[in-house]
Amino acid sequence: MSASEMSFEEMQEEIRNQLEKLQIEEDSLQEEMSTIMNQAPFLNEKIKSLKKLVPALKIIEHDAVGLVNTINDISDSSEKISGKIRLLDEARSRVQECQSRVCDLIDLEICSQGVQAAILDSDYEKGAAHVHRFLSMDQSLLQKTANDVENISNTLKSVRTLQDATSQLRALVEHKFNEAVRNEDLVSIERFFKIFPLLGIHEVGITEFCTYLRGKVSLTAEKNLKTAITTPISDKRYNIIFADTLTLLFEGLAKVIDIHQPLLETYYGPGRLFSAVNILQKECDVQVRRIFNEWMKCRQINKKMQQISEISRIGPNSSFSKLERIDPKDLDILIGEITFMHYRSELYIRFIQRKVMADIEIGILDSQKKEECINAFSQALNNSELTQLKHELLSHYLRLEQYFMEESINKAVAMDSVDSSQQTSSMVDDTFFIVRKCIRRSISSGNLDGICAIINTACRVLENDFCDVLRSKLRQGYPSGYLDLTQAYNVLQSSIQQGRLQSGDTEQSRTAFIVALNNADSCIEYVDALCEGVLKEIENALPGMNSNEHGKLESCLSGLSSVTSNLKEIIEYGIQQLRSSVIKPRVNPWVDAFLNISHQFTEEELSVYEAGETFVQTLIMNLESLLSSFKDMLTVANYDAFVGALTTEVTQRLEKVILKSSFNGLGGLILDKEVRSLASYITAATSWSVRDKFARLTQIATVLNLEQVSEIADYWGNHDGALTWRLTPSELRSFLLLRTDFKPDDVKRLKL
């Protein structure tokens, strides 16, 4: 077939295709046209019926114009009517006003006559009711009315009478109230308390009444404090007696507020609790300060704070200093008392906040006034002695708790002991027990800032002091020893198992090293658990946290993750130490034995080699003894890391010795087999995948096991069978060149 024939046929094909397309198009056009045609009769029908509508529409238009005119007329007349109604309304309201003025005048008369009589009768309720009626009248309007009526002097006289009566009654009631207070006449106290608002002196009433309540609170509080101070040490509440006293004060105040709030609301109206609480708060402040001062004195807080700050200035480990170190245990109870005191203060503050806010909410409706009121209240509360002292308590608590944590952890480290049945030592459990305890205690203070500060402290102590201890233990190194290796590990292992650790410095250092490494690993788990547990506990303790507070907390907790990364670094450092002092010195000679074997086998030599103990069998046996000596000593994760380091070392060394050897086809075959069995041995030894670490070695073995140089094409390139190579082309060439039966020229000519 020639080229032109080809193209003719192609053209023909093309033309046929075009024709087909045109035919399809024609068909569809035809179809569309017939649909349109079909619709034509319907459309005609519609046009006809629309034409019939035109006359009807004309009639409607005419009617609509008429309607518009009518509506305009109606609107005009209603405009006129509504003007009249407006006038009527005005007139009516004038009449009402007039009526109310008349009423006022009549009442004014009645009140002015009644009030004097009531005062003379000592019927203060009645008198106050008259005054109340008088005060509810618009005073300026009253003045105007007086000008309007004929009987000017009469009206003015009544006003004056009532004004006089008001101030007379005010003074009287205040006097009577104070008298009742002096006589402890509870009935009269309540009686006159209710009269103040009728006389329009709400604030005076609240001040008088709350001052009275203040006095009562003060008496009880003083008695309680006296009892507290004289409590004997033998008393079982001695250690928390100040927390108890504080609790009594708060409970007393809360009761006073709870009892009197309904009274206040009924006779004074809502929105006035703020004034009452303000006065009571003054007493609260006085009493809290007293309790606090006595507590400081009794518990020698200043002395303790001074000692603590001096100790921290000198440094934690100066056991030589003459300073009297406080045993953290002795602070335990005191810290408990402070958290309790702080928590109680926090609760009381929340209580009055809740009460007052709710009262403002229903009592003050104007939103601007409401905001002002809320601000004034918050300001007053924030500046109150109670709040200041709460902050001071928290501050003392934090100093003591921080000291407690540091010292206790120092102690745990100093008293560290290894139990031969454990992979870790006591300091890990002890340290995390302490950290947990301190954080829990901070949670019980109920203050997020306090909790965050303790979490920050925990991060600092763990990251600095504690990690430093682990680090310095690993820095001592792992003595590789002079014994024959298998023997050495057996000795070490059996001595650990039997708890005989004193038999040699070397063994002790080895144990210390391994334990430190395991401690670091177990700390990682502890930190994770701590993070999770603490977050839940805090969320339970402070259910109302907003997103900002959450962010604050999470940011502090994330400090613990930097502890984890520190620990991981420490472990990595330890494993590298083991690699250079344990793995390398053993593994290198084992692998180097590869050089003593010729890898140019004849068939006969091969069967002899395979009948005896092969290189890889010896290697695996040696590795087995090394690994088994570490398997029980190390934690699972550490053992995996150890196997990982061992694998890296073996594969890299093997690669090196392979490069120094030369192979024939059978030699390559054997190598491939041996690499496979080595890989499967190590894979079985660990829970990690070591495939990646074997990738290069496996590929080297594949290269050396080729039948011919050209076979590399099966593995190299962009086709499905190709490998993801870890060897560079030049590395691949140099391995191919180790095969004595491959021609160097063939290798060089390979296109890679």
Place this chain on the structure above:
Amino acid sequence: MDDYKFLFKVVLVGNAGVGKTCLVRRFTQGLFPPGQGATIGVDFMIKTVEVDNEKVKLQIWDTAGQERFRSITQSYYRSAHALILVYDISCQPTFDCLPDWLREIEEYANSKVLRVLVGNKIDREDREIPTHVGEEFAERNNMYFLETSAKEAENVETLFIQIAVDLIKQARNRDVPKYDDTTTIEDRTTSIGNKLLQ
């Protein structure tokens, strides 16, 4: 949303009333708050800024200046990447306290923390601390120096952005690998060893 490349913690310290809270509010919310109460404990705010097309999340900790909050605020120094020490240019005592603040920073903060001295309230007419006095103090103590006004929004943005820029630079320098994968493992061991032993 949370796709930032860097996260830095910035802590503001200094006497109560020098304007730390106002600086933070100006920067994070763009406003000068009217008569808010003194800060209690620590406040926490976040602002993400863009520097060199990189998103940088700044976690800003605004501390209370009073003594009784010290045990709370001190616990934040250690993890800070930058510390801003603020005084009020119209109030000599706030400047006189700076050495005390520096002692605290020395004691609790990381020695490599970026430290910035800020003289705030330059909008005020009654200046007591001339600029060069602040500058000299900062120089003597190895700190950056800047004068600001939270009220007039002067230098506030610059302050925080400059801190972000510097911290990025620091972080990048630290990230430059000391060894690469082709060097042998022995080198790697010593490099880790050195880090731990230093």
